[in-house]
Amino acid sequence: MTISSVETQIASKSRLKIERRVNPKTSWTVFMYLLAVVIGFALTALLIMTSGADVFKAFAALFKGAFGSQKSVFATLAKSTPLILTGLATVVAFRAQVWSIGQEGQVYSGAMGAYFGCLIFAGLPVWMYLSLIILSGMIGGAILGGIAAILKDRFDVSEIISTVMMNYLIVFLLSYLIGGGPWTEVSSTVVYQQTGPVPEASQLPHLLGSSKLHLGFVFALVSALVCYVLLEKTPLGYEIRAMGFNPIALAYRGTNIGRTTVLVMVISGAVAGLAGVAEIFGTSHRLRADTLYNLGYTGIIIGMIGGLRPLGTVIAGIAFGGLASGALYMKLLAQVPAALVPAMQGIMLLTFLCAAVAARYKIVRIQSDG
Amino acid sequence: MSDILKAVNLTKRFPGVIANENVNFDLRAGEVHCLFGENGAGKSTLSSCLFGFYQPEGGHIEIGGEIANFKSPRDAIHMGVGMVHQHFVLVAEFSVLENIVVGTHESGWQLKLTDARKRVEGLCAEYSIDLDLDARVGDLAVGQQQWVEILKALFLDAKVLILDEPSAVLTPEESLRLFRIIDHMKELGLSILLISHKMVEVMQADRVTVLRKGKVVDTVCPANVTPNELTRMMVGRDVELRMVRDRTEDAERKFETVLNVEKVSYRDGRGKLALDNVSLHIGKGEILGLAGVSGNGQKELFEILSGVLVPENGCLSLDGERIEGLPSRQYMDRGVGLVPDDRFREGLIPEFNIRENMILGWQRHDDYTNGMFLDHKQIGSIADGLIDEFQIATPSGATPVNHLSGGNAQKVILAREFVHSSKLLLANQPTRGLDLGVIEYVYKQIIAKREEGYAILLASEELEDLLNLSDRIAVMSGGKITGIVDPLTTTVEEIGLLMAGGKEEQAA
Numbered sequence: 001m002t003i004s005s006v007e008t009q010i011a012s013k014s015r016l017k018i019e020r021r022v023n024p025k026t027s028w029t030v031f032m033y034l035l036a037v038v039i040g041f042a043l044t045a046l047l048i049m050t051s052g053a054d055v056f057k058a059f060a061a062l063f064k065g066a067f068g069s070q071k072s073v074f075a076t077l078a079k080s081t082p083l084i085l086t087g088l089a090t091v092v093a094f095r096a097q098v099w100s101i102g103q104e105g106q107v108y109s110g111a112m113g114a115y116f117g118c119l120i121f122a123g124l125p126v127w128m129y130l131s132l133i134i135l136s137g138m139i140g141g142a143i144l145g146g147i148a149a150i151l152k153d154r155f156d157v158s159e160i161i162s163t164v165m166m167n168y169l170i171v172f173l174l175s176y177l178i179g180g181g182p183w184t185e186v187s188s189t190v191v192y193q194q195t196g197p198v199p200e201a202s203q204l205p206h207l208l209g210s211s212k213l214h215l216g217f218v219f220a221l222v223s224a225l226v227c228y229v230l231l232e233k234t235p236l237g238y239e240i241r242a243m244g245f246n247p248i249a250l251a252y253r254g255t256n257i258g259r260t261t262v263l264v265m266v267i268s269g270a271v272a273g274l275a276g277v278a279e280i281f282g283t284s285h286r287l288r289a290d291t292l293y294n295l296g297y298t299g300i301i302i303g304m305i306g307g308l309r310p311l312g313t314v315i316a317g318i319a320f321g322g323l324a325s326g327a328l329y330m331k332l333l334a335q336v337p338a339a340l341v342p343a344m345q346g347i348m349l350l351t352f353l354c355a356a357v358a359a360r361y362k363i364v365r366i367q368s369d370g
Numbered sequence: 371m372s373d374i375l376k377a378v379n380l381t382k383r384f385p386g387v388i389a390n391e392n393v394n395f396d397l398r399a400g401e402v403h404c405l406f407g408e409n410g411a412g413k414s415t416l417s418s419c420l421f422g423f424y425q426p427e428g429g430h431i432e433i434g435g436e437i438a439n440f441k442s443p444r445d446a447i448h449m450g451v452g453m454v455h456q457h458f459v460l461v462a463e464f465s466v467l468e469n470i471v472v473g474t475h476e477s478g479w480q481l482k483l484t485d486a487r488k489r490v491e492g493l494c495a496e497y498s499i500d501l502d503l504d505a506r507v508g509d510l511a512v513g514q515q516q517w518v519e520i521l522k523a524l525f526l527d528a529k530v531l532i533l534d535e536p537s538a539v540l541t542p543e544e545s546l547r548l549f550r551i552i553d554h555m556k557e558l559g560l561s562i563l564l565i566s567h568k569m570v571e572v573m574q575a576d577r578v579t580v581l582r583k584g585k586v587v588d589t590v591c592p593a594n595v596t597p598n599e600l601t602r603m604m605v606g607r608d609v610e611l612r613m614v615r616d617r618t619e620d621a622e623r624k625f626e627t628v629l630n631v632e633k634v635s636y637r638d639g640r641g642k643l644a645l646d647n648v649s650l651h652i653g654k655g656e657i658l659g660l661a662g663v664s665g666n667g668q669k670e671l672f673e674i675l676s677g678v679l680v681p682e683n684g685c686l687s688l689d690g691e692r693i694e695g696l697p698s699r700q701y702m703d704r705g706v707g708l709v710p711d712d713r714f715r716e717g718l719i720p721e722f723n724i725r726e727n728m729i730l731g732w733q734r735h736d737d738y739t740n741g742m743f744l745d746h747k748q749i750g751s752i753a754d755g756l757i758d759e760f761q762i763a764t765p766s767g768a769t770p771v772n773h774l775s776g777g778n779a780q781k782v783i784l785a786r787e788f789v790h791s792s793k794l795l796l797a798n799q800p801t802r803g804l805d806l807g808v809i810e811y812v813y814k815q816i817i818a819k820r821e822e823g824y825a826i827l828l829a830s831e832e833l834e835d836l837l838n839l840s841d842r843i844a845v846m847s848g849g850k851i852t853g854i855v856d857p858l859t860t861t862v863e864e865i866g867l868l869m870a871g872g873k874e875e876q877a878a
Contacts, residue, residue, distance in 0.1 A: 233743045235733040238726070245721045252678055252708065252716045253731025254699035 029359040036355035040348040047343060048336055058334040065329025066322030074210040077217050078283060080321025082107070084220040085275035086299020087306060087313040088227050089141075093268040094308050095231060097244040098261055102148055102163025103272040104296025105170040106141035108289070110273020111280045112174060113140020115183070115195065115287045118202045126201045133202055134219075134277055141273020142266045144170065149265035153258035159265070167296070174289055183287065194288035204282040216278030221314065223271055228310040230267075240264055272296060301345060305352045320345060374399045374434060374561050375420060375451065375530050381428030382415050389415035391584045392429065397530060402552060402562045404572050404592075407581035407604055408805045413565050416581070417532050420563070421453045422446035452523025453532040458515050462508030466518050469507050470525050486525075493524050497555055512665065513544035531555070532563045537571060540663070543870055549574060569597045580604055601806075617858075625653020625841070628825035629675070629794055634684030634694075636670050644670040645681070646849040652794070652825040657816070659840030659857070660829035661865050664799075667849035668829050669711065672798045675827065676708040677701035688794065702731055707791025709783055711799040711829075713776070717783040720772035724764060725753035727771050728786050756785040761811070777808035784815060795819055795826045802831070813839060833862050845869055 045055045066076050086103045093100040117136030121129050144166055151157040177183040178193050185196040204215040231237040239260050242250045251257050275295055284291040302320055306312030327341040375397040382390040390412045397403050405413045418424045420431060422440030431438050433449050440446045443453070460469050471486045487503060494501060501517050510518070516536060523531055533552075537545035549571065552562055556576075564575060572578055573592045580587040580603045587603045629652045636645040645667050652658045662668055673679040675686070677698035686694040688704055710716035718727050729738050729749055738749050754767045760781045764774060771779050780800065787795065797816060801809040817839070820826055830836050836843050837857045844854045845868035853868040 229743075233746075235739060235744060238729075238733045238744060242719045242722065242726075242730070246715070246719045249716055249719055249730065252676070252698070252710060254677075254697070254702045255731070256697065256699075 032355040032359040033352065036348075036351040040344070040351040043347045043351070044340070044344045047340060047347075051336060051340070053334050053336045058330050058336045061330045061333035061336075062323070062326035064333075065326035067326075071210070072325060074208070074213040075325045076318065076321045078210075078212040078214065078321070079324045080317045081214070081216045081220045081282065082275035082279045082295045083298055083302050083320050083324075084314055084317030085223060085278065086272050086296050087302035087317050088220075088223050088299075088310060089268040089272035089275070089296075090300050090303030091306070091308050091310060091313055092227060092231075092240070092271065093264055094303060095244050096240040096260070096264045097247075098149075098152075098264050098268075099160050100145065100148065100163050100265060100268055101160055101300065102145060102166055102265075102269070102296070103275075103299045104294070105163065105167035106144045106269045106272035107276040107279070107292050107296045108167075108170045108174050109144040109276070110137040110141035110269075111276030111287055111292055112170075112177070113137045113143075113273060114277040114280060115198070116140075118198050118281075122199060122202075129201055130204070133281065134274070137277035138270040138273045141269040141271070141276065143269070145265035145267075145269020145272070146262060149262040153261055171289065174287075178287060178289070185286075192288075193290075195286050197286045198281060202281055203285055204278065212283070214278070214282035216282035219274060219278060220317070223274065224310040224314045227271070231310070236260075236263065272299070275299070298345070301349045305349060307356065372399055372435075373397065373432070375563070376432040377416065377420065377429065378432065379429035380416070380419060380426045380431070382412075382419055382424055382426050388584050390419065390426070393581075393584075393586050395579055395586065395589070397561050397563055398577075399561055400556055400559050401576040402556055402564055402574070404564045404566055404575035404578045405581060406566065406572050406578050406600065411581040411604075412584040413581055414534065415584075417453070417534060417563065417565055420446070421451055421532055447526050447528075450527060450529035451532065452526060452528030452530065454516065454519040454523060454534065454536060456534045458519050460507050460515055460518060462506070464507055465504050466501060466507060466510070466521075467503040469518055470522050490521060490525060493521060496558065497524070497551055499551065511544075512663075513540050513548075516540070516548070528560070530561045530563065532565070534565045536564070537566070537568060543866065545571075569600070572600065573597065604806075625656040627651050628654050628689060629827075630687045631675070632685050632687075634671075634674060634681045634686065636674060636679060636681050638670065644849050645674070648684070648846075648849070648851055650844055650851060650854070652827055654825055655820055655823045656841045657820050657826045657828055657839055659836035659843035660827060660846060661833060661836055661843055662829070662846035662869050664711075664831065666846045666869075668798060668846055670849075671846070672708070672710070672796050672827075672829070675701075675794075675796050676706060702790070705792035706794045706796065707787035709780075709787055709795070709797040709800045711802060713780055713783055714772070718771050718779060721770055723768045723770050724757060724762065724774075724782055725750050725767040727782050728753040728756055730786065732786075732790055756789065760785040760815075777804045780804060780808070780812065784812065788815065788819065791824075793825060795824050797826065798829045799831065800828070801835070809835075833865055837862070 041059070045059075048055045048058045065072055067073055086107060089103045089106065090100075114133045114137030117133040118129075121132045121136075123129075124132065148157075148159050148162040148166065151162045152159050175193065178185075178195055183195045185192060185194055187196065207213045207215060207217065229237075231240060239250065239255050242255075243257060243260055243264075247257050250260075276292060279291055279295065280287055298320065302316045303313055306314070306316040323341050323344060327338045330336045330340070331338045373396040377393055377395040380390055380393040380395070381388070393412070393416055395416065405416065407413050415424065419426050422443045422445050425441070431440065433451075438445070438449055440449075446453075461472070464472065467483060467487055467490060470490055471483065490503060493499070494503075499517050499521065501514060501521070507515060507518060520531070536548060540548060552564070556562060564571065566572055575592060577589055577591055578600065579589040580600065582604060590600075590603075592600075631648060631650050634645055634648045635643065638644040648667070648671060650658065660668060660671075670679060674681050674694075677693070677696055677700060680695050684694070685692055688701075688706070691704075693701065693704065708717075714720050719730060722730075726749075729735070732738060733744065737752070739745055740748070750767060756762075757764065757767055762774075762778050762781045762785070764778060771782055774782070784800070795816070800812050800816070804812065813835070816826060816828065828836070828839065837860075840857050842854055843857055843860070843865065845852050845865055847869055855864060855868070
């Protein structure tokens with residue numbers, strides 16, 4: 001429903017009306033987002049109450065688990081690493097108004113590409129080995145993104161449909177490879193859906209003596225910086241933003257929209273692929289499906305909450321990382337079901353989307369004269 | 371005569387602007403009353419309030435002496451007010467009759483087409499409107515579609531008819547006919563509120579209310595004022611109404627061909643032949659005017675000449691080099707500038723600021739980049755220079771173009787296309803919807819480019835302007851060039867005839 005139709009409906013019933021703000025103030029925008037956090041927590045509190053747990057205890061446990069100690073901060077940052085990357089993948093695509101839902105599949109294909117690299121490049125000097133693994137992971141994600149873009153450019157296939165379909169395909173391919181196929185772990189008698197551990201030389205080094213935080217987090221921050229520079233400081237970024245606002249004028253003035261779409265999807269896919277690399281070679285150290293599950297879809301939420309901006313995405317990613325690492329504490333200390341965390345994420349998405357609209361519009365009362 | 375529709379101290383604000391301020395206006399029974407004013411003067415806002423589309427914040431509306439509080443157009447229709455919008459609201463797949471009946475209160479759950487047919491036939495006879503009620507609306511000419519809209523209003527027992535720039539889409543013949551029927555409607559007791567900025571039409575009305583910057587300047591009888599006086603009331607100053615180009619040197623000019631178009635055809639997405647064997651040429655330092663009712667292939671021609679579309683047949687050459695089938699990038703690199711007719715859709719990125727829009731299409735050019743990166747400092751200084759040079763009224767170069775008025779937005783496009791092109795300028799309706807002051811400015815700039823030796827293709831709906839500016843005028847109708855005339859010897863009537871299909875169709 002468009003704003004104008006909302007306007008007439010409301011106007012005809014209650015004499016209230018939604019108007020666009022001429023110049024939204026930054027302080028107002030910040031206030032709305034803070035309000036979104038408060039309302040989000042309040043709604044979550046209601047949900048916790050229905051589960052019968054102590055709300056205060058639950059939130060205290062959540063915060064302690066997320067940011068309560070150096071160890072938990074490191075765990076949070078480790079959890080946030082793939083989320084920031086899939087969030088950035090969303091930012092690049094959505095800013096161009098390319099509605100890719102393929103981050104999920106690209107995380108898998110990135111992880112698979114990297115695992116393939118770790119098999120064939122084994123034996124090379126460690127830094128070269130790591131670089132090639134990362135590169136092959138990014139290529140894995142980029143290929144999947146590129147396919148969707150080419151389908152859109154050549155055959156006018158909606159990227160929403162093609163990326164969702166490929167998300168399913170790629171999960172089945174991975175299931176085959178690690179659930180009886182050539183990459184299945186052979187040592188045990190029971191078949192787990194996973195590969196054997198990756199060589200130690202291929203694992204991303206840990207940082208600051210933490211057992212969880214790894215080099216992948218640095219990649220996430222660097223990727224955010226690269227995305228920012230790409231979007232704001234380069235001609236390609238100019239084209240991406242222009243395409244998001246008005247592809248017709250861009251095409252009228254000589255930019256090939258199809259080619260730009262392919263570039264956007266390749267870049268977005270490569271960044272999502274990097275998330276798969278970070279998760280496999282930084283945290284789980286073997287290729288398995290369950291640790292990758294939902295990273296891509298959550299990234300869409302994070303990119304949206306981050307306002308489709310790289311810095312906002314980093315902040316939202318860390319917040320969601322905190323939710324994920326605090327969930328276990330909440331479950332242990334306050335007996336709150338861990339399933340509450342995805343519900344809370346959903347609530348936060350809704351309140352943030354509301355805040356984004358509220359920051360740009362205002363409700364005014366119409367003066368009546370008769 | 372009594373007032374049938376009246377606005378008393380009507381005020382309507384939008385964020386940042388007062389569109390109508392204390393407007394007093396009355397429409398008498400059985401008169402044609404014209405609202406006259408520049409774009410943005412508040413004509414459309416006033417008529418939208420009278421039709422219940424907007425609710426005024428101050429003042430009120432009276433119908434037949436009683437205060438009417440329209441909450442939506444539905445209320446206005448119920449009170450006998452009908453409106454024909456500039457952009458029609460018709461279902462192309464439906465017949466004329468179905469379009470008239472569907473959506474009216476009378477239809478209910480069941481369409482009573484036989485009863486309705488009798489009533490509509492009666493209305494057609496009464497107002498001498500000649501229309502096939504079973505024709506598919508999509509097959510009708512634009513002028514006939516307008517009749518369907520008018521019949522829709524009459525079918526709902528409108529006593530007051532608001533016509534928003536009704537002749538904007540019509541050929542000269544069609545608008546003559548429209549005004550004959552408007553006269554007839556008046557005689558039968560209908561009251562007509564006409565929004566227009568065409569002087570000929572304004573002078574035919576019984577009374578004229580002139581709006582400027584949201585306020586009523588005066589309500590006058592055209593019989594008592596001259597067109598010049600009206601114009602002065604509209605703009606608040608004397609304006610050189612039409613640009614007249616100095617033609618003293620014309621005789622000595624020889625135009626060396628820059629652009630040559632030979633037998634170009636183009637079929638649109640629906641398989642319709644939008645361009646049919648179009649041939650023309652434009653020389654160095656020449657303005658070729660392009661006349662025609664919009665929708666007769668002009669847009670496709672401009673898109674082909676700028677490389678946005680690829681012709682099905684025929685060839686294009688620029689300075690003797692074949693260019694058809696090349697990407698639009700190549701056209702730009704060869705010095706072709708384009709001023710598209712839909713400026714916010716085709717010429718600008720509305721959310722981008724002025725500086726960013728100044729380099730649209732040239733974002734990879736060496737002047738604006740520093741290695742891999744955009745050189746924002748350089749872009750800013752070049753763009754700000756252009757803002758001064760083209761007198762763009764804006765607080766700064768960082769203002770998004772969707773905050774600019776149509777005239778200033780158009781100047782952004784002109785500035786960009788003028789500095790980046792070198793040979794050929796394609797200007798499709800560059801003055802549409804602009805104030806007289808800006809129109810004058812745009813034409814002066816185009817004439818200056820002619821003096822510099824540009825070949826210029828200029829399309830306009832204002833025949834007077836084409837006659838005054840062009841070296842030659844090509845007329846389009848139905849995707850064909852129906853004639854190329856000399857502005858010094860031709861007449862408006864001759865061009866009008868060519869716009870309506872020309873000699874061929876007359877013979878057939």
